[in-house]
Amino acid sequence: MDQNRKDRLEGAGWRVGNAEDFLELTPEEAAFVELKLALARFLRDVRVQQGWTQAQTAKRLGSSQSRFAKMEAADASVSVDLLVKSLLGLGATREQVGEVIARAA
Amino acid sequence: MDQNRKDRLEGAGWRVGNAEDFLELTPEEAAFVELKLALARFLRDVRVQQGWTQAQTAKRLGSSQSRFAKMEAADASVSVDLLVKSLLGLGATREQVGEVIARAA
DNA sequence: GACGACTATGTCGGATCGGACATATCATGT
DNA sequence: ACATGATATGTCCGATCCGACATAGTCGTC
Numbered sequence: 032m033d034q035n036r037k038d039r040l041e042g043a044g045w046r047v048g049n050a051e052d053f054l055e056l057t058p059e060e061a062a063f064v065e066l067k068l069a070l071a072r073f074l075r076d077v078r079v080q081q082g083w084t085q086a087q088t089a090k091r092l093g094s095s096q097s098r099f100a101k102m103e104a105a106d107a108s109v110s111v112d113l114l115v116k117s118l119l120g121l122g123a124t125r126e127q128v129g130e131v132i133a134r135a136a
Numbered sequence: 137m138d139q140n141r142k143d144r145l146e147g148a149g150w151r152v153g154n155a156e157d158f159l160e161l162t163p164e165e166a167a168f169v170e171l172k173l174a175l176a177r178f179l180r181d182v183r184v185q186q187g188w189t190q191a192q193t194a195k196r197l198g199s200s201q202s203r204f205a206k207m208e209a210a211d212a213s214v215s216v217d218l219l220v221k222s223l224l225g226l227g228a229t230r231e232q233v234g235e236v237i238a239r240a241a
Numbered sequence: 242g243a244c245g246a247c248t249a250t251g252t253c254g255g256a257t258c259g260g261a262c263a264t265a266t267c268a269t270g271t
Numbered sequence: 272a273c274a275t276g277a278t279a280t281g282t283c284c285g286a287t288c289c290g291a292c293a294t295a296g297t298c299g300t301c
Contacts, residue, residue: 111220112216128238194260
């Protein structure tokens with residue numbers, strides 16, 4: 032978010048911060064959701080890169096469009112296991128998965 | 137395993153290989169179990185490094201000695217979520233977790 | 242603004258996971 | 272050999288997860 036937008040929102044009575052502040056997560060919990068978000072973003076990138084739809088990709092993985100949408104959204108009902116298995120199933124390497132976890136914003 | 141031992145075992149009628157060969161896993165499945173094993177080894181390393189017992193560490197994490205033993209053994213009943221949450225709970229960083237996944241043998 | 246293709250959200254039943262307990266195995270000291 | 276502390280293994284049941292379906296929202300094209 033750029034600083035202007037932040038200022039405008041705060042001027043209007045909003046608090047602007049990250050998930051940790053807003054939901055009052057512990058540092059570990061925050062690190063965990065960031066990790067999940069990083070995997071979810073990578074999953075979307077891989078799919079879009081290939082020019083596939085959610086439905087196509089889900090079928091390929093033996094899953095459903097709705098669940099795949101939840102994966103990309105890092106929904107609370109989606110495990111890291113599922114994200115990692117899906118990424119590996121789409122051809123990502125263990126090295127790539129590790130890098131994404133280690134270096135993602 | 138060194139080559140001598142491999143030869144001796146194979147001479148005695150054993151097949152020697154990795155989990156992928158033995159259990160006939162697909163490459164993705166093999167990558168996934170390797171990833172889990174890497175996290176499990178790291179978890180043990182972190183604990184031992186601190187000079188803690190499984191029971192102490194489990195209590196710290198709100199878990200039990202038996203489940204923690206299964207974590208270190210990368211038991212099938214243990215999820216990557218649990219391994220990652222435990223590592224973060226013991227003070228490991230997201231970067232370390234990623235590195236372990238990316239670079240482990 | 243209706244249609245179609247794609248994505249997002251809510252829910253459910255069956256499957257898997259996790260803490261706990263009991264018990265077994267292993268290591269070390271006496 | 273026995274005791275003690277630590278780790279490993281098996282099982283149970285409540286909690287969570289996942290595929291599936293239904294349906295709602297979004298976006299572009301006509």
